[in-house]
Amino acid sequence: MTASGPSGDELVEMLAALAHPIRLRIVATLAGGRDYVSRLARELGVSRPLLHMHLRRLEVAGLVVGRLELSEDGKAMKYYDVTDFSLHLTASAVAEAAKTLTKQDPEKGPRPKEHT
Amino acid sequence: MTASGPSGDELVEMLAALAHPIRLRIVATLAGGRDYVSRLARELGVSRPLLHMHLRRLEVAGLVVGRLELSEDGKAMKYYDVTDFSLHLTASAVAEAAKTLTKQDPEKGPRPKEHT
DNA sequence: TCTACGTGTAAGTAGTTTCTGACACGTGTC
DNA sequence: GACACGTGTCAGAAACTACTTACACGTAGA
Structure with a gap:
């Protein structure tokens, strides 16, 4: 929680930028001035x-x-x-951010996280 | 800084992925299994x-x-x-990685068209 | 006025990425 | 054989991004 980064959408935006x-x-x-x-x-x-x-993309x-x-x-x-x-990018950080993704969420169940 | 991450090109690849x-x-x-x-x-x-x-992109x-x-x-x-x-992304980390970018590097030396 | 430098944006094109809908192959079971 | 499940790939449409050219505005100085 304290390490809560940007939302999923924001993260995608930053990464794409x-x-x-x-x-x-x-x-x-x-960075040099x-x-x-x-x-x-x-x-x-x-x-x-x-x-x-490009500057606009970075500024957004x-x-x-x-x-x-x-x-x-x-x-x-x-x-x-x-x-x-x-931004500290790891698999778990990505997993955390992905929870808040709003873009094109297929109507899957709430959290279909079963696995053998 | 010994925290040398990926090269510029690799970084772009990972971020785009x-x-x-x-x-x-x-x-x-x-990440969940x-x-x-x-x-x-x-x-x-x-x-x-x-x-x-998408998996191929991530694997590459x-x-x-x-x-x-x-x-x-x-x-x-x-x-x-x-x-x-x-990946730890900060402005200085980006600056470090950008040094090794090979893609479309314009010749930074002389000004191309500095007509007086 | 014309030139040089700064700002910004609009239109069109070229190229890439994303996505769907086929198709191919394999196995094991009814 | 037909089916269900797994793998993979190809072709084409749609959408998006990147980029160029050309234009608009501004001030300062010769």
């Missing part, structure tokens, strides 16, 4: 619309946060930071 | 071809292992078990 080379690289880069979108795009060698999509999953700031020369810059996430 | 409600449920069910394909399919309410595909990622056994009445049953995986 991290399960992509570019997004892994985004998190890795931001915050950055704004255009610069991050240049560093990673991806287009800004593409990076924008709660792994990064973005904040709009004004630079000294009046430009609106969107700075991103990694959040302080920590 | 877990980032699906059905596969999360497969791992959760197997090993099972064979047909029965697992019945318990989870998915078709066998579908389950077969190293999260489950399957073993063909002969039942007493001569049937070939494929039993699956969860492996003893343990």
